[in-house]
Amino acid sequence: MSKKALREKPDAFLETTQIDNLSTTRLEELKRELGPHLLSMEQVTPPSGLPTGWTQLDRFLLWHGFPKSSVSLLISESGGASSLWIRSAALVTQAGHWAAWMNDPHTRLTPWSLKHKNVDLSKLLWVSPAQSNKQTLWVMQELMSLCLFELIGCDLGQEQLKEHQILKLKKLSLRYGCAVVLITHAKNVLLSPFFSLILHFQRQHVTIIRALHRHTPHVLEKRDLYADTLPLLASGRRALCG
Amino acid sequence: MRTLCLYLHQDAEPSVAEHFLKFSPRIHYRSPGLVFIDVTSTAKLFGGENQLMNAALSTARQIFPTASGAISDTPWGAQALLHERPESIIPPRCEIEELSVAPLSLLHHFEGLVAWRSAHEIERIIDFFYMLGLNKIGQIRQFEIDSFRQRWGEVGTLIWKRLHGIDQQIISPLLPTEALKEYAHLDFPISLLPFLLHRLEKMLQHLIARLQGRGEYATKIIVRLFCEYSAELHTLELQPTSPGRQFELFVKLLENKLTTINLDNPIQQIEVEVIPCPEKIQQLSFFEPRISDREKLSQLMSLLQQSGLTTGFLQPKDEVLPEKAWTLTTDFKVHQPLQDSVTIAGESFQIRPAYSAALSQAPRPSRLLIKPRALNLDEVKRLNFLSTQPIERLEDSWWDCARGRDYYFALSPKGEFVWLFYDQNEKQYYLHGFFD
Numbered sequence: 001m002s003k004k005a006l007r008e009k010p011d012a013f014l015e016t017t018q019i020d021n022l023s024t025t026r027l028e029e030l031k032r033e034l035g036p037h038l039l040s041m042e043q044v045t046p047p048s049g050l051p052t053g054w055t056q057l058d059r060f061l062l063w064h065g066f067p068k069s070s071v072s073l074l075i076s077e078s079g080g081a082s083s084l085w086i087r088s089a090a091l092v093t094q095a096g097h098w099a100a101w102m103n104d105p106h107t108r109l110t111p112w113s114l115k116h117k118n119v120d121l122s123k124l125l126w127v128s129p130a131q132s133n134k135q136t137l138w139v140m141q142e143l144m145s146l147c148l149f150e151l152i153g154c155d156l157g158q159e160q161l162k163e164h165q166i167l168k169l170k171k172l173s174l175r176y177g178c179a180v181v182l183i184t185h186a187k188n189v190l191l192s193p194f195f196s197l198i199l200h201f202q203r204q205h206v207t208i209i210r211a212l213h214r215h216t217p218h219v220l221e222k223r224d225l226y227a228d229t230l231p232l233l234a235s236g237r238r239a240l241c242g
Numbered sequence: 243m244r245t246l247c248l249y250l251h252q253d254a255e256p257s258v259a260e261h262f263l264k265f266s267p268r269i270h271y272r273s274p275g276l277v278f279i280d281v282t283s284t285a286k287l288f289g290g291e292n293q294l295m296n297a298a299l300s301t302a303r304q305i306f307p308t309a310s311g312a313i314s315d316t317p318w319g320a321q322a323l324l325h326e327r328p329e330s331i332i333p334p335r336c337e338i339e340e341l342s343v344a345p346l347s348l349l350h351h352f353e354g355l356v357a358w359r360s361a362h363e364i365e366r367i368i369d370f371f372y373m374l375g376l377n378k379i380g381q382i383r384q385f386e387i388d389s390f391r392q393r394w395g396e397v398g399t400l401i402w403k404r405l406h407g408i409d410q411q412i413i414s415p416l417l418p419t420e421a422l423k424e425y426a427h428l429d430f431p432i433s434l435l436p437f438l439l440h441r442l443e444k445m446l447q448h449l450i451a452r453l454q455g456r457g458e459y460a461t462k463i464i465v466r467l468f469c470e471y472s473a474e475l476h477t478l479e480l481q482p483t484s485p486g487r488q489f490e491l492f493v494k495l496l497e498n499k500l501t502t503i504n505l506d507n508p509i510q511q512i513e514v515e516v517i518p519c520p521e522k523i524q525q526l527s528f529f530e531p532r533i534s535d536r537e538k539l540s541q542l543m544s545l546l547q548q549s550g551l552t553t554g555f556l557q558p559k560d561e562v563l564p565e566k567a568w569t570l571t572t573d574f575k576v577h578q579p580l581q582d583s584v585t586i587a588g589e590s591f592q593i594r595p596a597y598s599a600a601l602s603q604a605p606r607p608s609r610l611l612i613k614p615r616a617l618n619l620d621e622v623k624r625l626n627f628l629s630t631q632p633i634e635r636l637e638d639s640w641w642d643c644a645r646g647r648d649y650y651f652a653l654s655p656k657g658e659f660v661w662l663f664y665d666q667n668e669k670q671y672y673l674h675g676f677f678d
Binding site: 078081112115121138143202 | 556574610611612658675
């Protein structure tokens with residue numbers, strides 16, 4: 001090949017077959033060298049989770065949603081935590097799985113709101129508020145031990161769980177493969193290392209305080225959470241009833 | 243006739259026969275601990291006599307762990323075989339030959355449905371034949387009936403007839419008439435919860451086995467615990483949301499109830515009563531799991547209800563006021579939306595509009611306060627209203643006690659998206675929910 005031709009097509013002197021042979025041998029060598037250290041597909045699959053339907057959050061988290069077999073904590077300082085849980089419950093129940101919700105003593109979930117958010121109410125079990133933390137734990141244990149619920153939500157209100165109680169819940173969720181989501185409205189919250197995911201709902205943002213294998217704190221804009229409320233308002237339905 | 247004889251190795255109440263009603267309606271219980279079951283026509287339903295005996299034994303061993311059984315042509319033959327070769331079966335019409343090689347002492351067990359009048363009488367007969375040098379049952383069959391009758395009278399005749407397979411014993415159908423009650427008096431009163439629970443578990447197990455045999459469910463179980471001192475009585479009522487006979491569920495309910503009892507005054511007597519109802523028969527698909535999700539949930543609901551918690555499915559209701567627009571049900575029914583109805587008669591038609599149908603589409607907060615909270619003037623001033631005009635006006639029973647609520651959306655100083663209303667009668671703002 002002339003110098004001119006080589007300048008025009010620098011790679012042309014290497015035949016395709018030669019390249020193929022080289023890459024195959026190199027691959028074989030690499031396989032032989034690193035083979036014992038390679039991980040199987042199952043080992044590199046991220047741990048399973050239940051999507052929340054909030055794309056930015058799901059994309060950021062390793063579990064692509066609320067982690068299964070773990071306990072998550074949502075700190076609702078200025079609202080949004082229930083909506084996020086409801087979104088996830090809608091996806092879970094629509095898939096034919098079961099979800100359970102344990103109320104706090106002062107407020108309750110509105111069935112019409114749940115219906116608007118596409119929650120299959122026939123797959124959502126509602127439990128009235130417990131009289132003490134001890135009873136809350138017992139109810140959670142009973143709910144999990146049925147091996148029926150994929151997602152369990154519990155509104156603690158102003159209450160907080162102790163470290164050993166969280167650990168117990170974590171053990172149970174791991175045993176029964178269920179995603180446990182606790183919601184608290186308390187001001188000073190115990191950020192226990194036993195929570196796999198901690199989200200803090202602030203005025204404008206949601207801060208991811210703790211998430212496995214992710215750089216935290218990470219801030220997300222909260223406005224997406226209320227996006228589904230706006231169409232309802234925009235429809236301009238004003239009912240004058242009587 | 244083919245008879246299965248079960249020996250429970252301990253004396254029991256005659257009602258124990260009810261445990262085995264699922265194997266045959268013809269059952270007879272005789273003390274001490276002998277159950278005779280006529281399996282002539284039911285063995286094939288269980289896949290043969292062997293399978294039936296195994297199933298009956300496993301039922302018996304749940305309460306009487308050392309129970310044994312045998313099957314033969316006659317009740318006395320089965321009883322004798324049970325003592326000679328437990329858990330064996332003599333093929334039909336081979337009983338006489340099979341038992342002829344058995345030792346003479348087996349005559350003690352040639353009783354069947356009716357026990358020998360006196361064991362001593364049989365002992366004398368056996369001794370007599372031993373003196374003659376006869377020690378096998380087959381060897382005494384050669385004697386005539388008159389020899390037996392002259393020497394031992396009625397008992398002798400009966401033995402001869404049984405040796406020749408002539409005597410007939412018929413097992414009548416068992417009609418369960420005894421009340422589903424269990425009673426226990428404890429010599430050593432119990433003040434420790436695990437011991438009490440263990441005792442009650444046994445009683446429950448027995449009652450549930452009876453319910454199973456009878457084909458019934460328990461609507462309620464009443465446990466009465468009589469204390470040792472001061473004639474104190476604890477009454478516990480276990481009532482699942484739907485009738486059933488799941489042992490585990492009732493034990494859980496019981497355990498839960500017992501934790502609330504003070505056992506300082508020890509328990510001396512226990513009475514457990516079951517209020518039954520007929521079971522619902524359901525044809526299950528072969529491909530469906532034996533315990534359905536609904537059954538699991540029903541158990542859970544019963545358990546939580548027992549602990550004073552309410553549970554169920556949230557069911558939307560067509561009501562104007564948001565706090566009344568839902569109900570809690572144990573069986574979820576799909577909500578049918580309100581629709582205008584049109585009636586056509588001949589060439590005319592009538593439209594009946596469904597008032598408030600649009601309410602089902604109206605925005606509702608995710609969380610509603612159980613009781614609307616009155617807001618003072620300062621709190622109202624701090625709220626940032628999203629509109630000057632109300633978003634929605636709700637008036638219920640205007641002919642009766644209309645409040646006239648004007649609903650607004652607002653942002654709280656913390657940034658919460660709240661739902662509040664202005665009561666036109668009271669001229670007062672109330673916080674009603676959160677778009678949380």
